[in-house]
Amino acid sequence: SGPFAFADLVAGDADMTPPSFGIRRIPGWKIQFADHVPAAIAARLPRHARYGRVVDRFGLWPSVAAFGVVAALLIAGVLNAPPLLARMIPSSVEQRIGTIMIGDFGRNGCADPAGEAALQALLQRIDPDDAAIEVSVVKLPMVNAVTLPGGRIVIFDGLLADAKSPDEVAGVIGHEIGHIRHHDVMESLLRQLGLSVVLGGLEGHVGGYTNALLATAYSRGAEGRADGYAIDLMREAKISPQPTAAFFARLGKGAGKAERMLSYLATHPVSADRAARFRAAVKPVAYRPALDATQWHALRSICRATKGEQGWRF
Incomplete structure (x- = not known):
């Protein structure tokens, strides 16, 4: 059945001593050297796998x-x-995800007419050119705000209770709008949960997705970009950034407390540098309050008629 060329040989079982070789396309054919292989021949033999x-x-x-x-x-x-x-996910997909996720807040949504009017007035003041953004308030005690896909911002009633002025809330809303503009929300979900966010099965996992937004901190870069966007919006609206600096400084003092685990700090790491950046943005101009006293009272009372749910699903 020969002759055969060296190129036809394939290495056999490396554990055999001396080593054996076979022929391509001829099952069972085997050749084995009984003694030392001359160097000239060994150089032309195929090497055994190591x-x-x-x-x-x-x-x-x-x-x-x-x-x-x-x-x-x-x-x-x-x-x-x-x-x-x-940045490639269609806005219609983001809207669908946001609509499903906002339903996870159940009956905690606050709908006092005067409070809603004040909230819309605040949104128009901080960002009058974008009608696609929706801001709502939910009756939950944590000092927090979260941005959902599809341009939806949810403010927790605990943040309104903690805020000292409407200018602080304006800074928070401006910051959240910055996250919307830079697609930070979908990026965060994709980073934590992968493409399952947009590839089916959303309805069965919505609680986990919303919880991921509440438990995942934005990167320092994302926070810096959102802060810069908020400062720009406040400058255009003639709202002082000093109260927002005070808000961040106040939160930073309680950064180590256990009750802050689900607070604004959990998703928006606060540092002295961030507060200093807002303070540095204060200019010698004529600032106007984000809301008047009546509107501010209405906004802080927006949840007065909302009972909320005891069994929060997050």
């Missing part, structure tokens, strides 16, 4: 280096994919 095909072909350390480069590229892709994908 690590695996790819590693044996290129060598151990070149393969390790190549795998390291591939791993680094994969990690970079995973880290950079959410910002890119977040």
Whole structure:
């Protein structure tokens, strides 16, 4: 059945001594050397596998280096994919997700007419050019605000109770609008939960998705961009950023308290630098309060007729 060329040989069982070789496309054919193989012949024989095909072909350390480069590229892709994908998701999909998620707040929504009118007046004051943003208040005691997909901002009643002025709330809303403009909400969900956010099954996991937004802190970069956007909005609206600086400073003092775990600090890390940035944005101009005294009272009382739910689902 011969003759055969050296190129036809394939390495056999590496554990056999002396080693054996087979022939391509001829099952069961085997040749084995009974004694020492001459160097001239050994140089032409196929090598037995040591690590695996790819590693044996290129060598151990070149393969390790190549795998390291591939791993680094994969990690970079995973880290950079959410910002890119977040900008590619259609607004209709974001709206659907936001509509489902806001329903997870159950009957905690506050709907006092005077309070709602004051809230809309505040939104118009801080961002008069975008009618697509929706702001609502829920009767929950935590000092928090969360932005949902589809341009929806939810303010917790606990934040209104803690705020010392409407200008503080204006700064928070401006900051949340910044997260909307920079697609930080969808990026956060994609980073934590992957493409399952937009690929079906949302209705069955909505509580987990909303909880992810409440438990996942934005990056320092995202917070810095949102702060800058809020400062720009407040400058255009002639609202002083000093009260927002005081709000952040006040929250920062309680950063280590257990009751802050579900507070604004959980999703928006507060630092002295952030408060200082708002203080530095104060200019010698004629600022006007974000709301008048009557509107501010109405906004803080927006949940007075709301009983809320004892069994909060988060």
